[in-house]
Amino acid sequence: MSTSSGMATQDVGAREAPPLRGAWLALLTFALSLATFIEVLDSTVTNVAVPSIAGSLAVSNSQATWVISSYSVAAAIAVPLTGWLSQRFGEARLFIWSVLMFTLTSLLCGMAGNLELLVLCRAMQGLSSGPMVPLSQAILLRSFPPHRRVLALALWAMTVLLAPIFGPVLGGWIIDQFSWPWIFFINLPIGLFAFAACAALLQRERPDARQPPIDTMGIVLLVVGVGALQGMLDLGRDHGWFDSPLIVCLSSIAALALVSLLIWESAEPFPVIDLSLFRDRTFSFGVAIISLGMVSFSVIGVIFPLWLQTVMGYTAFQAGLTVAPLGILALVFSMLIGIFLDRFDARIVTSFGFMVFFAVLAWDAHFTLTMSFSQIVTPTFIQGIGLPCFFIPLSAAILSRIPNEKLAAASGLSNFLRTLSAALGTALSVTWWDNRAAQHYGTLAQSVTQASSGTSQFLRSLQAFGPVGNQLTVVRNVVEQQAYMMATNDLFYMASLVCLALAMLMWATKPWHGVSAARAGQ
Incomplete structure (x- = not known):
């Protein structure tokens, strides 16, 4: 009982702790920005690595693109769940564990010896990365004083905007100089630093003991709808879009699930x-x-x-x-x-x-x-x-x-x-x-045509x-x-x-x- 009371006292103290200022706020901002940067970077840096991955794992280029698709589908499912997950586990806890899991799955991606394992690890990495960008934005806003919150948004936006620009350049250089696993291994020191800094500096509130019921149907509809939609977007061009039965099937599932999700969530008292x-x-x-x-x-x-x-x-x-x-x-x-x-x-x-x-x-x-x-x-x-x-x-x-x-x-x-x-x-x-x-x-x-003077002149040249x-x-x-x-x-x-x-x-x-x-x- 006393232990429980002590923990409650610690949590209250954490809630009432003064906000970070000066060098500590700068360090937190830097750590949050780095975590966001590597997440956004990882969504684009693999685009230039597909031929290298295909050659190393002895698969076709089209098969190797599943390394990109598995990540994007998993991340697309996890991002809209951020608000609901943060209510259940707390924003700081969710962000810290997301950064740690993203870092560990990056290590597993670099160590993968076959395509199946790499795709699985990339999916896990995508699920881990989903909450990182929105939570970094929310945490930065809350960490800065009111008159500095636009500056916080600007710092956050720089990482979101610049990472996709420099991702292909950095990815191409890494592959030329080293090999494709290093596009994942470079996440390790950055991720571990961001995890350690955020774990030390972020104030973690205990989630409310009176948790709302889980919106199981909403989660299922979200996973099915977003997964099918992202799959359709990733595979559509290679399969000729709606000339393919697969794309027609995916689009039908996505439309049905997402419309059902909107109807369900509008009447659900505790929506996801x-x-x-x-x-x-x-x-x-x-x-x-x-x-x-x-x-x-x-x-x-x-x-x-x-x-x-x-x-x-x-x-x-x-x-x-x-x-x-x-x-x-x-x-x-x-x-x-x-x-x-x-x-x-x-x-x-x-x-x-x-x-x-x-x-x-x-x-x-x-x-x-x-x-x-x-x-x-x-x-x-x-x-x-x-x-x-x-x-x-x-x-x-x-x-x-x-x-x-x-x-x-x-x-x-x-x-x-x-x-x-x-x-x-x-x-x-x-x-x-x-x-x-x-x-x-x-x-x-x-x-x-032969009758065209321009064509005739060009052929003579x-x-x-x-x-x-x-x-x-x-x-x-x-x-x-x-x-x-x-x-x-x-x-x-x-x-x-x-x-x-x-x-x-x-x-x-x-x-x-x-x-x-x-x-x-x-």
Whole structure:
């Protein structure tokens, strides 16, 4: 009895402990940022490792992509459960154990000797990583004083934004210098440091003894619906989308499960997903805008390097170098926004960010096959201004009217919809890119005839390539290359119009002037 009483006294003391300040707060922020960085990095760094993994484990490239799919499916399932899990176990405990499990499963991934074990370990790693990003956001907000919480959001956003940019470059360098297991082994020292620092600094409250009943049906519907949807997005392009019975089956299961989930959760007194958050207009519009913004950003993250490698002939490392400059101004403006955002209306800053994206993507829509490296890098460098200008204020606006006790649930739900939208944008943009290229190829091929003076002149210039068969192969390659260039321009143009629309839609929200104002008023 006395032991129990002593533990209760310790918990109360933990609750009443003064907030961290100075060097200790800086250390906690650094540890949280590192944990977030390695989680986001791990979701992209494996993309360039697929050929190396396939060769090492003696499997095909398509089989090796399950290393990516298993992680994304598991993480997609775990992220929306963050709010419910944090209520049952406490935010700090859940985050600390998630970091530790993520680190240990990274070790197991690097030690895996066959594909089956690697896929299983990656799934476990994805389940562990799910709560890390939303909880790091919620914990940072709660750890900082009200007048510094936008700065906390800026620090968090830097890790979320920069990790996907530098992930492919870092992954390519590690594989070239070492071998694919090291893309997992590098998580060990970082993860262990983050675990030790957070375990020492975070105040852990004992979960309420009166736990609400488990929403078993909600969890089952969530796992089935999100798993089927993520599987459909990952496998759709390789299986010809709805021409495949597998994709039709997965999409039907996803639609049925997710619709049933919405109906069930709306009537469930203790839901695993708190749909009441959408009653706040700023949260609803903010989540919708940032999700659509990430769809547009996926064009840069996916189509841009694809175009460089398949059309322009760049290597994977060179393609990564063209995207990396985006992070320079993104880093600088993240800090500036963190310091000065409270002085401005978040809608003005966000609209400016989307207008930068609109202008740069419209610029990209005029790219040609003769572009030099510097001509390609310049707009990408400028685009770094727009990325934090829309992401940080939107993140602040989304949480600006959310009560403290619902921060973890709101952060988990918004991050889930954001990452799911990015996955949807990736899948749709690649498919649309291929389809538009096929349409342009058909149109261009019709003009390549013997009667065309341009074709005749081009064929005469190809006399050095030998027989007519070789010349026709060159013509076909040139037409295909031009078709993909035109498709790339189309996609950039469409994405620019989406950003223009989002700049205007932002004015439908009514956020506080920075997240700190909302927190201070609660």
